[in-house]
Amino acid sequence: MQRTRPLPDIHPELSVTEWPSFREYRVENWRLARDGSGSIVPGATSWEWIDLCLPVVFSFIWSRVRGSIILCAFAVLAVAFITYCRCTQVLHESVLVFPTHGIQLETHRGYPLLKPLFVSRRFIHVSFLEDFIINEGLRRWNVRYYLAAVHRSSTDTIAIDVAFENILPYFPVLLEVYQGVQELMFHRPTNNAHIHI
């Protein structure tokens, strides 16, 4: 009911919504350009220049394809694959925090101008949730940070689930979500003075 953007200058893609029974941290699939110009770099696009080349290519090969069934089937499959790729782009990912029940990690996919078509959700009950941490990941020469929910399954093995798995936002966003979850789920208010990054 009440939607705020806690980092409006550097990361306006993070928005926090306070509902009566839960709090939603939503990260949308776009970001501001890192050069300070304020322009938006979209992560999920509704059309690109390569989509215009598709009818051109199709019109060239149509005369050859029309004869054989196999090539026709192959062309149909290619078109279907491209449509599928376009329609399953990640629109936004969220972490829903239900204070005494658990957290839910969601990924909404679909076509960028419409409502989300596919939603994948993962609910972790509070009795299984061990901790909610920011992990450091090494990828080539980079250090990337990611949010992880450490939980135990019913067979008592410990596993981790990554929040915002496809978008992988930057550290200030992660810190905001981390502090919110720690406060709500584990009642540990994290003091800002202790964070040295």
Add this chain to the structure above:
Amino acid sequence: MTSVFWPSDVTRSGICYGWNHPEICVAGVLEVEEESHAHTLLQHVAHSTEGQALIKLCGTPRVLGCCAFSSLMRASYPRPDITMVSGQSWAYPTTYIYYRRYNTSSLRFYALGPNETHRFEIQDEYMRSSLKHDFSNTTTSPSVSNTGQIMVNQWNSAKTLQQLIEHKQRVPTVAIQEVNTPLQKPPKYLAINKKIHSTTDGIKFSKSFFWRFPSCVFAFLSEFSVVVQQTESRARKLRHLLRGVHSVPNGDVRLKSSQYIEFYSTLWIVLNDLIIGIALRQLLRQDRQVLMQFFVLNFEDKAVHKLRQVLLWLDSWPGGLKLNTELSRFYSHGFMGLIALWHRSFRTIIHFLPMLFSVLELGSAFGVTMTLAMVCDLVCVFMAHIQLCYLVSVTVYDHLLRLVASLWNLFRGKRHNVLRNRTDPWEYDVDQLLLGTMLFTLVAYLFPTVLVYYILFATMRVSTILVYASLETALAFMNNFPLFALMLRVKDPQRSPGGIYMRVEPSKDGNDVDVCLDSHPLPLSVTFGQYVELWKRLVKHYHPFRLVWYVMSGQVLDTIPRKYIHN
């Protein structure tokens, strides 16, 4: 803001009852005027046997308060005004999380997660040690780690509780019967069932010689024959089917559902098998003559005459390779003698070929798995000569390899120390060295001949093994395919749940959201879990690299042992 779990199908006002530990979960609403009436009803239910079992799973139900629905509400989900019972001051507004109450007989339920076993073992170790050494974690770990399971039990038993209370309300004096018993069997069937089980148990455990001898022979034969293995596993399945579905009293609905699914899964597999088998039988019947002609013409030609030609070719400097004439002649004549022996017996068997086909047809009436098993055995029998020649040549090759290895050590002045399992330098006498060197040169010159014949029979054995492996894979496929579980997943995903999630929907009046509890269907990796396990074992045994290594090192290639497939 407290959240209350409210059943999504309850829309009447009255006194609400349910559980308030670990979370407030309303099981139902009683339309009575006073709370004391509800109290007495709940106490009666709590004292009955059904109620006791329910309490053990979910905790004691209590009266939670009274609720009222304003008649103007037209929301898709009920929004009662609920006032809680005294003892807790409920000044906080409440939000609702809606869940569905399922009837136990519908076999739908919520579950916290599939019973996965042993995934992420390495990750588990790392995470465990990192959690142990995490000093920034000041709160102690929650000792109530089964609150999730208790809540799931509460959601699953809410409907049962409501039925118990309503039954008590209607007929206050009569004791509560068992509410729902699916698959009730008439007593005569039970008696027959019991008799069958006692006879089979008697046969299995009897000490008398009359029953022990055939069962020993049976166990011995099942090492060699796939048909026997298949009959045994099919008999076990049928026995399991005959046992039927026990009615689990007072619903652990999960157990009941898994028993139900297992029973029908076995039934479907068996019926599927029979149907495809009967279709195959029709096919075999119609094309009988064609198949027999095909078999008679091709098999003898390829397996006997071609082999003889190849052996003769190997004897006479194959491809310009100069082999040792005497050894080569000995080998080729020896093998040709073996093949001729087998050929003679094959000639006598060939007269019985029509009968063999009739047996095959009869077998396929018992299912396509029986046909596959018979074909496996026939492959073994008809390739017996190749197996024999292979065994001979692999023994010679193996011995020769060991000899060469030992003499090579001698050549370098070393010796294999059996006690310590390593190679030690060793002083040989001159005559030992001389003898060793002579033997080494002998073996080195005879080796290509042996190698050539070994390669021939090893390739034939590998191709036979591959054919056998594909037949075994098809057999395992037919025996274990989880068709019923897949169909159930498509038809009614709530009957095979694999985890819960909260679905957030915007409500009709726009501003608010409704949160509902839903189930994920069981993931495919769990449905096919046993199947993947079986496939892994088959691949591990028949892996091409493993076969090539065995061929090169002279170890005997064998078919997969029985205990890996038929569990």
